[in-house]
Amino acid sequence: MKYLTLLCMAAAMLLAGCTRPDPNVTTLTYASPYPPSHPFSKADITWMKWVEAASHGRIKIHPLWSGALLSSDQSMEEIRHGVADVGLITPIYTLGNAHAQRAQVGFYGHVGSIAQQVGVYKCLLATFPVLRDELKGLHVLAVQGGNLPGILTRTRAIHSLADLRGLRIRSPAENTAVLRALGADPVDMPMGAVYPALAKGVIDGVIAPADTLKSLNFAEVASHFATLKVSRGAYPARAMNAARWNALPRDLQQILARSETVWEDALNQQITTAEQIGRAYGEQHHVAFVPVPAADQARFDALYDRDSAATAASLIRFGVDGTPIFQEAQRLIRSSPDGSAPLCPPAAPNTRQEPK
The missing domain is CATH 3.40.190.170 (Bacterial extracellular solute-binding protein, family 7)
Structure with missing residues (x-):
């Protein structure tokens, strides 16, 4: 498909060859x-x-x-x-x-x-x-x-972290270890494949923000949205x-x-x-928005932090010292508890330019 598109573009350019392009544009x-x-x-x-x-x-x-x-x-x-x-x-x-x-x-x-x-x-x-x-x-x-995503499920509402046990959940890579620790079965698949997978029962749910209820039509194939905050x-x-x-x-x-x-x-x-818009669309299509207890949110956050630290340390196998990156990200977030953008340390000259 991409090569066909490129050929079409080339053909269009040839057909337009009789028109001299504006050198100022x-x-x-x-x-x-x-x-x-x-x-x-x-x-x-x-x-x-x-x-x-x-x-x-x-x-x-x-x-x-x-x-x-x-x-x-x-x-x-x-x-x-x-x-x-x-x-x-x-x-x-x-x-x-x-x-x-x-x-x-x-x-x-x-x-x-x-x-x-x-x-x-x-x-x-x-x-x-x-x-x-x-x-x-x-x-x-x-x-x-x-x-921030929550957890959208087909038929089984998530009232607590214990309800995740045994469920097959499509998850971003950074959340898979946390889900395994909670007894779920995380699945890696392109987001474009999630709708049919939910419709057929291949997966039980997906970690996704509420906007996907409309933008990806997930409200048609899932009935419950747990408002657990999954950091990203x-x-x-x-x-x-x-x-x-x-x-x-x-x-x-x-x-x-x-x-x-x-x-x-x-x-x-x-x-x-x-x-x-996604939340309103979900409500219109009878998706139930289910709150998660504060204690479960705190437990999930602790597991997330532990896994993030482990992921950062594991980057050493690629020659990357990831721990300082993780630690600095957490320091910056703590430095602006109101959710505003943090003040950055002084940057070296030209750090915003792409490497040569």
Whole structure:
């Protein structure tokens, strides 16, 4: 499918060959695995409109939606190799060479907000070179946080952690050890495969935020949402091919650098709104929202912290000293107990640039 799309693009370019391109306009391709109706894509469109307006038409964005060019597990490599100029990247799903980026998402126990997630990540990025090294070949344009997930189940309500025993739950990698400790059977599968798996009873539930009740139609195949707060972190989610970035005129680079805040604010707004819409949609479809006792939340958080520390230590097998990253993430979260973005330690010069 991707190669067919590329051939179609090439054919379109050949057909348009009789029209001389405007030398004052830079066209950038943008690729995403999501359709334009998805909340992530709505934020992307807000960014596109802002960039085109701020550049007075000197930058045009050509979007390619619905996975036409990018995959979830190879998106970083695909952008590095110029499959698209700019794209949605998912280091949390990549199959290799981003071990610290994947693991750090699980170091955010007790985080309070999307703004805090993004702020902590940016502080970690400025402090630990390994995180920057894993982004070689990319210029990051936006960092993304997310709503804290709960546990959505088909037919069995989760009133306490004891109710998880024996259930097959689709889980992010950073939560699998915690679920095993609670007697559940964690399952690793792409989020796109969860709906049919729930519908057929292949799995009993999924760790997911409430926005998925509508955005992924989970309200059609599950009946209970346990409001256990499952911590999660931020990650670099929109990036540009580094060579393409370096080839841009300085003034256009400055416009794109300014667009970072615009993109992150749009993502925050869309993600937050999607959570509210998802909850309302779930209630309309008779999904029961089940509170979890405070003592169970505290126990879950303790297990999460213990597993995060173990994951951080295990990164040494990849030559990464993960323990200081975990410890700094926790220090930053504790430094802003109101859930606001923390103040970062002074950064070394040029830490925001991609490695050469």
